[in-house]
Amino acid sequence: MESSKGFSSPQSHAFPAGLRVLVVDDDPTWLKILEKMLKKCSYEVTTCGLARDALKLLRERKGGYDIVISDVNMPDMDGFKLLELVGLEMDLPVIMMSVDGETSRVKKGVQHGACDYLLKPIRMKELRNIWQHVFRKRIHEVRDIESLEGLEGLQVTKSGYDWFDDGHFFSGEDMSTPTKKRKDLENKHDEKDFTDPLSSTKKARVVWSVDLHQKFVKAVNQIGYDKVGPKKILDLMNVPWLTRENVASHLQKYRLYLSRLQKENDLKISYGGMKHSDLNPQDAARALSHQNSINFQQNDATNGNLRFSGNNLLIQNLNSKSNEIDARGTIITEKSGTGISHSLSPLEKEMKFAAFDGITPRSYPWREVPEIQFHQENAGNQPEDCFGRMAVPMGGLQNHVQVDQPLPITPISSRAPLTESQLPNPIETKPLNVDYAISSFTQASPVKTRIDSFPVPTKSHTGNQQAIQPPSINTPSMKNQGFNPSCITDLESSRSNISSTATESPFTSPDEVLQVGWLQDYSTCLGLQNIELLDFGDPSIVAEVPLHLYAALKFDYEQLSDQSELPVINQGLFIA
Amino acid sequence: MDVAQLKRQLFAYTALLFHEGFLDEQFTQLQQLQDENNPDFVVEVVSLFFDDSERLLNELAKALDQQNIDFKKVDAHVHQLKGSSSSIGAQRVQRVCIAFRNYCQDKNVEGCLKCLQQVKHEFSLVKNKLETLFNLEKQILAAGGSPPT
Numbered sequence: 242m243e244s245s246k247g248f249s250s251p252q253s254h255a256f257p258a259g260l261r262v263l264v265v266d267d268d269p270t271w272l273k274i275l276e277k278m279l280k281k282c283s284y285e286v287t288t289c290g291l292a293r294d295a296l297k298l299l300r301e302r303k304g305g306y307d308i309v310i311s312d313v314n315m316p317d318m319d320g321f322k323l324l325e326l327v328g329l330e331m332d333l334p335v336i337m338m339s340v341d342g343e344t345s346r347v348k349k350g351v352q353h354g355a356c357d358y359l360l361k362p363i364r365m366k367e368l369r370n371i372w373q374h375v376f377r378k379r380i381h382e383v384r385d386i387e388s389l390e391g392l393e394g395l396q397v398t399k400s401g402y403d404w405f406d407d408g409h410f411f412s413g414e415d416m417s418t419p420t421k422k423r424k425d426l427e428n429k430h431d432e433k434d435f436t437d438p439l440s441s442t443k444k445a446r447v448v449w450s451v452d453l454h455q456k457f458v459k460a461v462n463q464i465g466y467d468k469v470g471p472k473k474i475l476d477l478m479n480v481p482w483l484t485r486e487n488v489a490s491h492l493q494k495y496r497l498y499l500s501r502l503q504k505e506n507d508l509k510i511s512y513g514g515m516k517h518s519d520l521n522p523q524d525a526a527r528a529l530s531h532q533n534s535i536n537f538q539q540n541d542a543t544n545g546n547l548r549f550s551g552n553n554l555l556i557q558n559l560n561s562k563s564n565e566i567d568a569r570g571t572i573i574t575e576k577s578g579t580g581i582s583h584s585l586s587p588l589e590k591e592m593k594f595a596a597f598d599g600i601t602p603r604s605y606p607w608r609e610v611p612e613i614q615f616h617q618e619n620a621g622n623q624p625e626d627c628f629g630r631m632a633v634p635m636g637g638l639q640n641h642v643q644v645d646q647p648l649p650i651t652p653i654s655s656r657a658p659l660t661e662s663q664l665p666n667p668i669e670t671k672p673l674n675v676d677y678a679i680s681s682f683t684q685a686s687p688v689k690t691r692i693d694s695f696p697v698p699t700k701s702h703t704g705n706q707q708a709i710q711p712p713s714i715n716t717p718s719m720k721n722q723g724f725n726p727s728c729i730t731d732l733e734s735s736r737s738n739i740s741s742t743a744t745e746s747p748f749t750s751p752d753e754v755l756q757v758g759w760l761q762d763y764s765t766c767l768g769l770q771n772i773e774l775l776d777f778g779d780p781s782i783v784a785e786v787p788l789h790l791y792a793a794l795k796f797d798y799e800q801l802s803d804q805s806e807l808p809v810i811n812q813g814l815f816i817a
Numbered sequence: 818m819d820v821a822q823l824k825r826q827l828f829a830y831t832a833l834l835f836h837e838g839f840l841d842e843q844f845t846q847l848q849q850l851q852d853e854n855n856p857d858f859v860v861e862v863v864s865l866f867f868d869d870s871e872r873l874l875n876e877l878a879k880a881l882d883q884q885n886i887d888f889k890k891v892d893a894h895v896h897q898l899k900g901s902s903s904s905i906g907a908q909r910v911q912r913v914c915i916a917f918r919n920y921c922q923d924k925n926v927e928g929c930l931k932c933l934q935q936v937k938h939e940f941s942l943v944k945n946k947l948e949t950l951f952n953l954e955k956q957i958l959a960a961g962g963s964p965p966t
Binding site: 267268269270271273274277278281312314339340341361362364365 | 843846847849850852855858861862865866868869893896897899900901903904905906
């Protein structure tokens with residue numbers, strides 16, 4: 242049964258009254274009861290007996306609803322599936338309901354993104370407080386913006402989840418004074434927050450219809466998953482009313498989705514082999530080398546090129562001197578022990594990260610990371626030079642990724658001034674379908690990153706090690722140069738908090754810092770945990786780094802000089 | 818019978834139903850939801866429940882009548898019935914459903930058939946009792962009394 246309501250604009254009453262709720266349940270009795278209960282809470286209620294009707298309504302009336310409540314068991318569509326779609330297309334909070342309160346079901350609900358799970362029979366008092374989920378979402382969005390603003394030169398736009406264009410990285414023009422923006426936003430936040438948090442601080446919500454999403458996916462595929470960025474997608478999609486911000490936040494979700502798919506896939510993949518079955522042909526084709534191996538190369542590589550594709554982080558270290566280790570089978574296995582708390586679900590698409598041009602990591606032993614693509618830049622002869630950039634992004638992964646196993650890193654050549662530190666925690670090389678952007682970096686200390694299935698190289702203390710996102714990599718020096726913009730773009734979408742134990746030398750490229758922040762954000766988005774931040778010792782780098790990277794960047798600049806770089810892990814997680 | 822007497826009867830009867838486990842707190846919730854906007858709310862909801870449950874019971878009988886019983890399907894129906902009965906507080910029906918689901922999971926045909934009988938029985942019991950209750954209310958209204966709260 243469906244009772245249609247006129248399209249409502251954002252409520253004019255005092256929040257939470259007038260909250261626009263969409264209830265989906267195949268049980269007519271419950272539908273009636275819930276409708277009555279919600280009305281008694283002064284909410285605006287629309288009911289649907291079928292999931293597909295609900296989706297239709299949501300798509301037709303973009304921005305017409307604030308929250309969705311859905312039963313788990315429905316005849317035409319699984320409630321969890323509806324949950325996913327709503328989260329992806331409309332980005333609305335969804336509450337699940339069921340008469341079945343089994344832990345596994347509740348867990349599944351949470352995993353699929355439900356913001357709450359109610360057990361039937363539902364009492365009215367439980368419904369009274371559902372507005373908190375809407376409120377919370379708004380707050381977080383604003384908070385994201387504000388945190389972005391916190392960094393110098395960060396240009397913040399007003400919508401939530403604002404990711405910066407590729408272009409921002411390289412142009413300095415976007416760096417406006419943060420204070421002004423922050424103040425503006427704060428003012429908006431303050432005045433709106435408690436009176437009407439659901440109001441126009443945010444732009445009107447974009448509903449991602451199937452068509453729109455198809456266009457999006459097409460654009461992404463066309464550009465190349467690894468090169469994708471909001472602006473490029475927007476241009477290709479050619480939808481006049483769509484903004485870059487819309488695309489950016491959608492891209493983020495898409496990546497999360499893909500990563501989750503990958504993760505599920507990964508579970509079936511044995512070590513040493515990457516299964517690209519879930520990759521679309523285009524992606525698969527893009528994976529440069531779908532190998533699960535990382536080529537370890539010792540330093541002086543001219544271009545460490547880590548190519549990260551869908552399930553594989555393939556590090557192709559262009560370093561001429563590197564010891565190439567095809568860790569495909571071996572390293573991956575070693576990584577199995579990594580206790581990555583969250584697996585960044587493999588990205589369906591390959592993303593190119595950290596295309597650092599010109600970096601030649603000097604003797605950076607590479608941890609095997611399945612298909613991590615990036616260029617290692619070796620700015621100088623100092624091992625420190627290497628990782629800065631990459632390390633930065635890793636910082637973001639701090640709380641999310643933690644590599645506990647030492648990576649099997651090839652002993653660094655004697656040239657490396659740094660002593661090789663064993664990688665304390667091997668990075669799990671489970672065929673993560675996560676795209677990592679790993680820059681070359683030198684690791685001064687073991688990386689403590691624990692990444693679920695990230696083939697993140699653990700830290701090595703050698704200057705020329707290229708560790709892929711070891712959280713606590715001590716990079717003696719990090720030099721990121723020639724940061725590839727596209728990598729950064731990719732990195733944008735993933736936030737990881739990488740904590741590094743500090744690099745010895747300041748990063749030479751602002752991009753490094755940018756990446757860290759980016760990774761931080763990414764990991765946050767992904768819900769990664771336990772990735773320690775990469776600390777960078779050089780504040781100056783931060784200043785140059787594109788603003789958006791700062792988002793979740795936590796730097797301890799003093800430490801940078803002591804730390805090895807953390808690889809930038811770019812996870813292209815899509816939520817398909 | 819005058820209004821006061823009817824009201825007392827209604828009150829006692831309702832209390833009995835609760836006491837015997839035919840109804841639970843959810844029913845009270847429904848009663849509290851009834852207001853001047855929806856003066857017949859409880860009756861409407863319960864009617865929906867009756868209709869839907871009858872449909873489900875028919876489906877169940879059909880499903881269990883097959884040569885090769887599809888227990889998943891049976892379980893799905895029972896699950897639905899469980900959900901429905903929880904909506905109005907039909908506690909005894911709900912309890913039978915729980916046992917019913919266990920038999921489904923065990924693929925116990927005997928057990929399932931037994932439960933089907935039981936749930937049909939409980940359903941008709943609660944249906945009768947609720948109808949009696951509603952009749953009492955109607956009488957009260959007809960006798961000029963205010964709607965029961």
